[in-house]
Amino acid sequence: MRDGAEMTPVASCAAYAVTGHNRGGRMHPESGPRWRDEFQRDRDRIIHCSAFRRLEYKTQVFVNHEGDMFRTRLTHSLEVAQIGRSIARALGLNEDLTEAIALAHDLGHTPFGHAGQSALNACMQEFGGFEHNLQSLRVVELLESRYPDFPGLNLLFDTREGILKHCSVINARRLGELGRRFLEGGQPSLEAQIANVADEIAYNHHDMDDGLRAGLLDLERLRAHALHAEMEREVLRKWPRLDAKRLRHTVIRGMLNHFVSDIIASTLAAIEELGIASLEDVRRQRRPLLRFTPEVQAAHLELKRILRHELYEHPKVMEMAARSQAIVRDLFEIYMNDGAQLPEGPVFDSPEAQARAVSDYIAGMTDRFAMAEHARYRGHSAPD
Numbered sequence: 001m002r003d004g005a006e007m008t009p010v011a012s013c014a015a016y017a018v019t020g021h022n023r024g025g026r027m028h029p030e031s032g033p034r035w036r037d038e039f040q041r042d043r044d045r046i047i048h049c050s051a052f053r054r055l056e057y058k059t060q061v062f063v064n065h066e067g068d069m070f071r072t073r074l075t076h077s078l079e080v081a082q083i084g085r086s087i088a089r090a091l092g093l094n095e096d097l098t099e100a101i102a103l104a105h106d107l108g109h110t111p112f113g114h115a116g117q118s119a120l121n122a123c124m125q126e127f128g129g130f131e132h133n134l135q136s137l138r139v140v141e142l143l144e145s146r147y148p149d150f151p152g153l154n155l156l157f158d159t160r161e162g163i164l165k166h167c168s169v170i171n172a173r174r175l176g177e178l179g180r181r182f183l184e185g186g187q188p189s190l191e192a193q194i195a196n197v198a199d200e201i202a203y204n205h206h207d208m209d210d211g212l213r214a215g216l217l218d219l220e221r222l223r224a225h226a227l228h229a230e231m232e233r234e235v236l237r238k239w240p241r242l243d244a245k246r247l248r249h250t251v252i253r254g255m256l257n258h259f260v261s262d263i264i265a266s267t268l269a270a271i272e273e274l275g276i277a278s279l280e281d282v283r284r285q286r287r288p289l290l291r292f293t294p295e296v297q298a299a300h301l302e303l304k305r306i307l308r309h310e311l312y313e314h315p316k317v318m319e320m321a322a323r324s325q326a327i328v329r330d331l332f333e334i335y336m337n338d339g340a341q342l343p344e345g346p347v348f349d350s351p352e353a354q355a356r357a358v359s360d361y362i363a364g365m366t367d368r369f370a371m372a373e374h375a376r377y378r379g380h381s382a383p384d
């Protein structure tokens with residue numbers, strides 16, 4: 001639905017960018033902002049919402065209380081936004097839209113990262129499951145409660161489309177226009193494609209940094225990665241006496257730069273080769289236009305594989321994941337058995353409605369709140 005408000009076109013965007021002229025509207029009509037454009041307004045609404053602030057205390061890989069040095073979902077989201085903006089600017093795309101999607105992409109994440117999400121999904125199996133992308137959409141469409149005239153943040157179609165990175169066919173069918181591309185095989189805007197890839201580039205690199213710093217990731221294993229080895233040789237050739245910390249940062253920064261530069265050059269080449277001249281051209285492609293060259297794509301996948309084997313499946317990370325999953329499962333059981341413990345109280349039309357309310361409540365928790373709640377119900381003290 002388009003709200004019909006006048007809006008300032010976004011300056012100096014390429015013909016295939018999302019601009020004020022071709023963007024989808026808001027679900028609830030509103031007058032346009034005076035000093036900002038509509039995309040800035042979306043970005044600003046996301047920054048001011050409660051779910052965004054709670055990202056500070058949610059796990060990326062390391063549970064929040066494990067150390068102050070590691071990335072959280074908040075710093076991860078900021079890094080995704082930074083990488084996203086750089087790529088968007090180089091490609092002449094809408095930077096504010098890219099940033100809004102990047103900042104919102106993890107709003108629906110549970111406490112305890114992927115471990116928490118898979119535990120909650122298992123608990124929700126008979127009630128429609130739990131998908132964190134869909135939950136991020138639920139946060140911005142429904143769960144945030146701060147405006148008098150509408151639920152959620154009433155974001156633009158383009159922002160919501162970008163937040164919904166993946167989606168099952170069953171869920172896509174009930175999402176209308178937003179779910180269409182998952183059924184018909186089209187692509188989202190380039191801005192949405194950027195936020196998606198910037199997410200992967202960001203976590204590959206910051207997880208390398210955090211994993212090495214935590215002593216869980218073996219530098220020798222990373223040296224098996226051709227690009228890492230090449231980058232390290234190059235840095236040491238230039239600065240032979242560099243200390244280990246600066247060396248780590250310089251190598252990781254060099255790799256990040258390499259991936260970002262490659263995707264910009266390769267995407268510009270694809271745009272040129274395929275004669276992409278409009279947003280419609282972007283949407284009708286069978287595969288994403290935002291792409292690495294084949295060699296760099298292979299290096300990107302190899303880095304993900306090393307991180308999965310060496311870091312995400314490290315016994316210490318798995319041990320914490322198992323404990324986190326037990327907390328999520330226990331909390332789910334507690335709130336299903338006693339709906340009076342939920343903030344809304346015990347009033348539900350059906351077990352499905354109660355399960356969804358429980359899932360929303362648990363998904364919105366920070367790591368430490370979930371641990372404190374669990375400890376309170378189980379009658380022991382929470383870890384510091």
Ligand code: MG
Nearest residue numbers: 076105106199
């Ligand atoms: Mg992410």
